[in-house]
Amino acid sequence: MTSSQESSPNSQDAKASFEAAVEKYHARIFQLVYRYLGNYDEADDVTQETFIRAYRAWDNFRGDAQVYTWLYRIALNLCHNQKKKLTRRQQAEGQSLDTPSDNADEDENRSTDVPDTSAVPWNTLERKELNQQLFEAVQGLPENYRAVIVLRDIEGLSYEEIAQVTNSSLEAIKSRLFRARNLLRTRLSSYIMMSDDASGAKN
Numbered sequence: 001m002t003s004s005q006e007s008s009p010n011s012q013d014a015k016a017s018f019e020a021a022v023e024k025y026h027a028r029i030f031q032l033v034y035r036y037l038g039n040y041d042e043a044d045d046v047t048q049e050t051f052i053r054a055y056r057a058w059d060n061f062r063g064d065a066q067v068y069t070w071l072y073r074i075a076l077n078l079c080h081n082q083k084k085k086l087t088r089r090q091q092a093e094g095q096s097l098d099t100p101s102d103n104a105d106e107d108e109n110r111s112t113d114v115p116d117t118s119a120v121p122w123n124t125l126e127r128k129e130l131n132q133q134l135f136e137a138v139q140g141l142p143e144n145y146r147a148v149i150v151l152r153d154i155e156g157l158s159y160e161e162i163a164q165v166t167n168s169s170l171e172a173i174k175s176r177l178f179r180a181r182n183l184l185r186t187r188l189s190s191y192i193m194m195s196d197d198a199s200g201a202k203n
Contacts, residue, residue, distance in 0.1 A: 018058045022051055025068050028155070029075050035150045036079045038139045046082055050075040069157070072165045076147060083143060137187045145180035152177055 029050055034043035053074050054061075061070060138149055147166060151157045157165070162173050 014059060018055055021054070021067050021071070025071055026051070028068065029071055032072060032150060032155055033075055033079055035135075035138065035154055036076070036146060037082060038135070042082060042086075046075065046078045049078055053078075066161070069161050069164050072151070072155075072157075073167075076165060079147075080143060133188060134184075137184050140187070141180055141183060144176050145183065148173055148176045149180045149184065153181075 026047070030043055030047045033046045033050070034040065037043050037046065050071060054071055061067075138146055141149065144166075148162060151162045151165060152159075159170050159173050162168075163170050166173070168176075
């Protein structure tokens with residue numbers, strides 16, 4: 001038996017395990033990327049690139065992190081790169097940029113004990129147009145804020161998992177999340193009040 005034949009069972013096992021990961025996590029990775037980029041075609045491309053890169057590195061994946069947090073890290077890095085490309089393209093085309101500066105959380109580590117307030121009340125945003133407002137508000141957040149909102153309040157990752165994905169401290173994650181939620185509440189306050197008033201009128 002040749003050496004290539006001897007190694008084929010391991011190769012087959014690796015391929016099978018990777019295919020199982022793709023089947024299990026493809027939808028979650030796509031949702032993450034789509035929520036982050038806000039464009040279906042771009043999300044599709046970045047999701048494909050995520051799994052291409054994961055496949056190339058699969059044999060070296062040692063399991064130091066959960067598979068999905070490892071995939072999330074790859075996807076998030078690609079999202080950051082894609083956002084930078086889009087920003088440069090918009091600037092070259094002379095388009096106005098509405099996204100706030102990503103330096104908004106530059107002092108996030110000054111307070112290491114930020115209270116963990118409740119998540120944004122997604123359930124109150126029941127109507128389609130309000131969900132669209134939420135989607136647009138998330139897109140308008142600085143990148144670091146948008147990342148923690150998507151990972152925590154939409155994907156449901158723990159603080160520890162988000163810290164692994166973003167390579168940040170727990171204190172930084174809590175601080176970003178606190179500020180991101182406050183920004184969203186401020187921007188969505190009028191829509192949330194409209195929803196609450198509509199619900200009250202029905203009752």
